[in-house]
Amino acid sequence: MMESPADIEWTGYSLAERDWRWQRVRDDAAKAGFDCIFVPLCVDGRNLHLSLEQARGTRSDCRFLTQLENAAVILPTDGRKPIIISDQESGNDWIPELRPVDGSWGTSMARALIDAGMERARIGVSGIRRSLYTHGRAYHGVVNHSSYAEVLRLLPNATFDNATEVVGHARYVKSEEQIACLRCGSAIAAAGIDKMIELARPGMDEGILYTSVMKRMVELGSEYYPMAFYSGLHGGGRLPRFEDPTEGRTLRPMYRIANEVDAVFGGLIAQEQQPIFLGPIPDEWKTAIDVQHDLYYAALEHLTPGQPFAEFMDFVNGFGEKRGAKSIMLMHGRGYGDDGPLFTPQNRGARNRDVLIESGNVFIVKPIVKTADDSFDTSWGGCVLVTDKGGEPLVKRTPGMVSIT
DSSP: OOOOGGGOOOOOOOHHHHHHHHHHHHHHHHHTTOSEEEEOOBOOGGGTTOOHHHHHHTTHHHHHHHSOSSEEEEEETTSOOOEEEESSSOOOSSOOOOEEOOSOHHHHHHHHHHHTTOTTOEEEESSSSOOSSBOTTOTTOSBOHHHHHHHHHHOTTSEEEEOHHHHHHHHHSOOHHHHHHHHHHHHHHHHHHHHHHHHOOTTOBHHHHHHHHHHHHHHTTOBOOOOEEEEEETTSSSOOEESSOOSSOBOOTTEEEEEEEEEEETTEEEEEBOOEESSOOOHHHHHHHHHHHHHHHHHHHHOOTTSBHHHHHHHHHHHGGGGTEEEEOOEEEOSSSSBSOEEOSSSOOGGGTTOBOOTTOEEEEOOEEEETTSSOEEEOBEEEEEETTEEEESSOOOOSOEEOO
């Protein structure tokens, strides 16, 4: 049972956590030969009709380094304090002093770079294109182009190179404080799933069901982050997806329900997933459900640090064939948004094959298993921490499809 809202206490990330993040970025930046890391003003994902993950991810580097929703960051690799430019009126415990935006973002960022002594420096820029570790869905990057172009114009003697991988790799391995927040988020998401199972019955208004699940998670301390909810009869094509409470839709007997239940705690997005069927599970589905159950646990055993994703991908994608089914790897990183590496049926992750799995990674692991004739598929999953002994679920749940009769 998840603790009551009154019992949840979190006072924010420590200054030691801030310094740990900054040092990880500095170390990788220095290895890459950069004099500083520059996170420019990035686009506001809420205005671009992006997916939830993409919209949350556009300004994720800024949040990772400052805990501010909107800021530009100049982090020298020589150990000096960063310069933070923001349109917010006040800072926070991490960033007590801000530089206001004076005139335009482009001019303000350029002036800060000059004040940091970067007129002729090699500057690493995060967010100008997608990377293996972050912004994997942002093919053209997340930077606000007009303000960034103004910076380039005002610093003609500096060299600007892509450093999205530098900040991305710093985000790729989670600290103990981040893991604790993701663990709490996973527990909140699991409590949301419990509420869905409690209420999902034929005749239930889907909008009320959706709202009840979201209410439960917000009560437990999550930020509001819409879950993805799918429902309908099997065999009619892909189930419709909803990210808001629906109107005029009612659950019916023999409906399939799928979901991506996300909770945000400490700014980090955890996800748990649970398929539900409003009726007895058909016999012809049971083999695929059993294979998915076994694949999930086998995948945890193989999710060990030091190996390239190629080995793990081949294991997952080849598992189903040995059992007369088909299996597809579906997983990606968890964190501040648009975390990678990304493996989906649409993006099979070929570019990620050489990326190493590292201790302290956290992924949503939810492999898909299909029947041999493609008539049925199922996916169950949750957040998993990579340890030296393999994958550790952040909250204990049992793979399978819930039958409500």
